[in-house]
Amino acid sequence: MSALRGIGASAGVGIGVVLKYEDAPPTYTPHAVEDVVAERQRLDAALARFREETEQLAKRMDETGADGAILRGHIAMVDDPFLREQLQNELEGGSCAEQALATVCDLFISIFSGADDELTKQRAADVADIKTHVLKLLLGVKSVDLKALPENTVLLVEELTPSMTAALDRPHVAAILTEKGGKTSHSAILSRALKIPAVLSIPGALSALENGETVIVDGETGEVFPAPDAALRAQYTEKRQQLREKAAREEAFRGKPTQTADGDPRKVYANIGTPADIDAVLAGDAEGVGLFRTEFLFLDRTAAPDEDEQFDAYQKVALAMRGKEVIIRTLDVGGDKAIPYLGMKREENPFLGFRAVRYCLAHEALYRTQLRAILRASAFGNVCIMIPLVTSLSELLRVRALVGELQAELRAENVAFDENIRIGVMIETPAACLIADLLAKHADFFSIGTNDLTGYIMAADRGNADVGYLYTVYHPAVLRAIQHIIASARQAGIPCGMCGEAAADETLIPLLVAFGLEEFSVNPASALSTRARIAEQSAARCKLIAAGALQLTTAEEVEQYLRREARQNRACGRGVKSEE
Ligand code: PEP
């Protein structure tokens, strides 16, 4: 059979045996109930057990360095007052506990699946997960034990749910395959956190693959090879070995300063979503947090976190980083990150809509709460504020004024904060890029958000496969934008970092070094390899590569050229040898 293809969501090579796992909700016979109070108690007991089991799974995730927050979000969902009220109504209408639960969960599933944005759609999978779990508890059905899997299992599921991932017998899982779920789905985030190679969204995988069949999974390219012959097995065993050796070689860079081959200092920071990610940052030996995506604190709940809860989260990160820089991005809501309880309107063009700093400045109470929490946390470490989706100088100046007012407020209350807190701008829109010189006069630093910048410059939605060929950071327009932003920062004497995915792209590193990028903020698992790549770069060679790349006219040419250069660099023995 030829290779199956899906989305490479968690890099690495897995070779193992397929195990299909179907987690369909158990069946039951709906029946009318007269003793509503007793039925309510039965349901409450199952929900209490659900809370307990889910909290245990979340703790297990935390202990393995992954993030239990998604599972704790499930507990918040079953405690949601609206959901509880709906359950009570169903019971009072004479439904049995199973029926009441199924009806209410199905209602939430249909609301969430009708949403336009990916993140809200994923909530539907979360509710389906909760429904199956609680139904099993009500009916006393035991699940297949994912905690005790045969060695080298390639787990094949329709969609990986957070509770499945949390229960996984990690050392025995060679790879994960699914029929549903994209790169930003919880399945993808969790499999990356657990470092399990994963290919998602493989059409027809459940019928194309058989239980017990051997497959090779390439989580980088998104390819799955059923029944591999000896030659292919040998090729991928070699690739897996190279990846392991490469990771081992990169260990030599642990604890070392980040610098180029000429000793020119740079910084490797990490991106995080919640305080639980700090363990991965420390394990990855990143020198700071270049992007704290605070919107994750606002997801999977029914109301915004208050000042104290936010302060707690920011303070935890500031303390854990022990004086190293922590760049906290203020709420980047909207676009693909809708938060239902914030009452945002449906938009025709959410990526061009009422999002991020635009929304926050119009909802000042919400913004003040967050900024106060960040300011209070700044007394406990080296904290900076970063503003997302800036398009105008006035936005930066308004945030600065607001921060000034809040500082005065805190001073009057005798609450400690950093008087010199730095306020930076994410450069991720063409407008911000074109006025980078004006912004630089009032910003303490820049960080380039290449994920959005690429989409906005190329006018190509990163989620739309039909225009995927245009969504590329190698396009000369995007490269020129990056060069211009860094040059503007340097001219104004402010530091410039990059926190989009491009910062971890090995082939781009010579270019970014030549442009003068100071700080590379990457996912925590890529920190050491980014430091290793930077160490291979000499100023003279980077300059030559940049000059060559900037003469090319298409993204394809640039990509091929940079790949060729990276290959040659390795072949010359300047760099550590790694997989192609
Ligand atoms: C970016 O746009 O590059 C970025 C880092 O922000 P996000 O991916 O959260 O939009």
Ligand code: MG
């Ligand atoms: Mg962005």
